[in-house]
Amino acid sequence: MVRVGILGATGAVGQRLVQLLDPHPEFEIAALTASADSAGKSYREAAKWGLDVPVPDSVADATVVETDAEAIPDDVPLLFSSLPSSVGAAVEPDLAEAGYVVSSNSSNARMAEDVPLVIPEVNADHVGLIEVQRDERGWDGALLKNPNCSTITMVPPLAALDSFGLERVTVSTLQAVSGAGYSGVTSMQIIDNALPHIGGEEEKMETESRKLLGEFDGAAVALHDAEVSASCNRVATLDGHLENVWADTREEVTTDAAAEAMASFPSADLPSSPDPLIEVFEDPDRPQPRLDRMRGDGMAVSAGGLQETPHGLQFNCLAHNTLRGAAGASVLNGELLLREGYL
Ligand SMILES: NC(=O)c1ccc[n+]([C@@H]2O[C@H](COP(=O)([O-])OP(=O)(O)OC[C@H]3O[C@@H](n4cnc5c(N)ncnc54)[C@H](OP(=O)(O)O)[C@@H]3O)[C@@H](O)[C@H]2O)c1
Structure with missing residues (x-):
């Protein structure tokens, strides 16, 4: 077993x-870390546990420590x-350097x-960029990222459609409140309401998707040349982001061919990768957050409402x-790092 730590262990993710x-x-x-306010408390005391399963016994009485290299044991690779990203920006490079x-x-x-x-x-092959990172930064450790939650939702179906020559993507989202973290959206803001525009989210979808779909040549990643345009909206669901996507392709794509490309898109040979990765519905009113978010133990992507358009395909x-x-994306990346020998 590989000993692991969780930074920001008391938060939603x-x-x-x-x-x-x-x-x-x-x-x-x-190891479990959080802010200085939580450090020294038991995990049970520090975390405002919000999941519908009990706090695991193995961590309930563990002491939360501060988020720095001195507080984290050396034998936790x-x-x-x-x-929060501002905190990550400050501490993650130091930890990788350590x-x-x-x-x-x-x-x-x-x-x-x-x-x-x-x-x-x-894009498992992009993990090879760690070699470049270690050369450039002189780190013994490494820093690897998973994308934003709304980007992760649409990129696997888009990767499946890329065999038809993806040229332009337009997406509008209906994102759950848990995406904003515990203190992100108040009940007074979201009950009986929907909030257009999620600061920074549109830009993340527009840029991260192109990096994920880009080519790694052993030295750098060239961004995919598709244009991506996003509009992000917060709605009053608890978990599960639903997205309406229009994908323009160079080649004609039928709904049958698109459904086949999505349904047969391979999963990864890693413990947390679901098989199938993409579940495709024929019913036009699926997927739905409450009914479909736990498919593949919460790790599958669902797609439905496939429709041909004059320029390609529309789907949800x-x-x-x-x-x-x-969290699952990050664990999956940890499994990849282990398999590829980076630990
Ligand atoms: N929620 C999602 O669906 C989602 C999806 C993708 C990515 N993310 C990203 O994941 C990250 C965490 O999001 P979240 O929703 O879990 O946020 P959150 O619920 O607000 O949790 C933040 C965590 O960071 C800790 N923290 C805050 N300030 C700190 C500091 N100065 N030093 C050390 N630790 C500190 C908090 O500890 P205390 O309890 O001690 O304050 C808590 O453990 C964010 O960068 C977010 O953008 C979230």
């Missing part, structure tokens, strides 16, 4: 990491980070040229934002 890592076949939780391998959810450095941004089923897609879109 941190709790999901605890839930996924507690029974994990390859990893064992050995892999750290999963779910820190020799830890950091698999991070935070949005800082996702577009940095020497930082791999990875969905293992889509859905993924669980704190599982496939955050």
Whole structure:
């Protein structure tokens, strides 16, 4: 078993990491960090536990420590980070320099040229960018990122459609409140309401998707040349981002061919990768957040409503934002790092 730490373990994504890592076949939780306010408390006391399963016994009485290299034991080679991005930007490079391998959810450095941004089923080969990163920065550790939760939802179906020559993507999202973290959206703002525009989210979808779908030549990642345009909206669902996507392709694409390309898109040979990766519905009113977010234990992407357009294909897609879109994505990247020998 590889001893692992969770940075930001008390937050919405941190709790999901605890839930996924507690029974994990390859990893064992050995460190839990949070802010100075939480440090010194037991995990049970520090975390405002919000999941519908009990706090695992293995961590309930563990002491939360501060988020720095001195507080984290040396024999914990892999750290999963779910820190606010400003905090991640400050501490993740120091931890990588100190020799830890950091698999991070935070949005800082996702577009940095020497930082791999990875969905293992889509672009596992980009993990090789760690060699470039280590050469350039002189790190013994490494920093690897998973993309934003709304980007993760649409990129696997887009990767499946790329065989038809993806030229332009337009997406509009209906994103769950858990995506904003525990203190992100108040009940007074969201009940009986929907909030257009999520600061920074549109830009993340427009740039991260092109890096994920880009080519890695052993030295750098060339962004995919598709134009991506996003409009992000917060709605009053708890978990699960639903997205309406219009994909323009160079070649004609029929709904049958698109459904086949999505349904047969391969999963990764890693413990947390679901098979199938993309579940395709024929019913036009699926996927739906409440009914479909837990498919593949919350790690599958669902697609439906496939329709030919004059320029390509229209479809809807859905993924669980704190599982496939955050904690599960990070755990999957940790599994990839282990398999590829980076630990
Ligand atoms: N929620 C999602 O669906 C989602 C999806 C993808 C990516 N993300 C990203 O994941 C990260 C975490 O999001 P979240 O929703 O889990 O946020 P959150 O619920 O607000 O949790 C933040 C965590 O970071 C800790 N923290 C805050 N300030 C700190 C500091 N100065 N030093 C050390 N630790 C500090 C908090 O500890 P305390 O409890 O001590 O304050 C808590 O453990 C963000 O970067 C977010 O953008 C979230």
